[in-house]
Amino acid sequence: MRERILDLVFLIGVLFKGIDGLLETVGGILLLVISPERLVSAANAATARELAEDPHDVIANLLVHGVAHLNAGSxxxxxxxxxxxxxVKLAIVIALLIGSRRVYPWAMAALGAFVVFQLYELVRSPSIAVVVLTLLDILIIWLTWREWRRNRELRHTWRGTVDGILRRRRAR
Structure with a gap:
């Protein structure tokens, strides 16, 4: 049972990394093509209702103030x-989905590099969000190492986990 739960966490983590990678890629492209003034206007429009209801909303205030301090260099x-x-995240997820075990060490190294950068950011500017992301990345690195050590490809983990869940449902 513990193994199935860890397999499921690994699969969900890979899915999360893929979605996160897609959102980051789209966000990076949008940052390149949208002017800082338009970003400020969009942030104000997106948070206006929330800030009218709760002027102390942490996320809305972080978004508005963060965008307001953007300059061309930042x-x-x-x-x-x-x-x-x-x-990088999208490439890792796609390579894992294609089924190459050779990508596991590269995935762990890339995520490890992100963890090092995030730890640097934590020392420079502590943030709960960065702590959570760093801990999630460390968990995914460990689960990836576990899959690599078990000599399994992502599709085998997927099949085994889905089969295990379906067998449990049929047994009930």
Whole structure:
């Protein structure tokens, strides 16, 4: 049972990384093509209702203030970071889906590099969101190492997990 749960967490983590990579890639592209003024307008429009109801809403205030302090240099840096981060995550997920076990060490190394950068960011500017992302990345690295060590490809983990869940449902 523990093995099935860990397999399921791994699969959900890979799915989350794929969605996250896609969102980061799209966000990086949008940052490149949208002017800082339009970003401020969009952030104000997106958060206006929430801030009218709760002027102290943390996420809405972070979004509005974060976008307001973007300049051309920081916008380019964030766009490049999001694009790099997103494309690497998408490449890892696609390679895992294709079924190459050779990608596991590369995936662990890439995620490890992101963890190192996130730890640097935590020292420089502590953030609960970065702590959570870093812990999730460490969990995914460990689960990827576990799959690699077990000599399994993602599709085998998928089939085994789905078969195990379906067998449990039929047994009930």
């Amino acid at each position: 916008k380019t840096f964030f766009a490049a970071y999001l694009l790099l981060h997103g494309v």
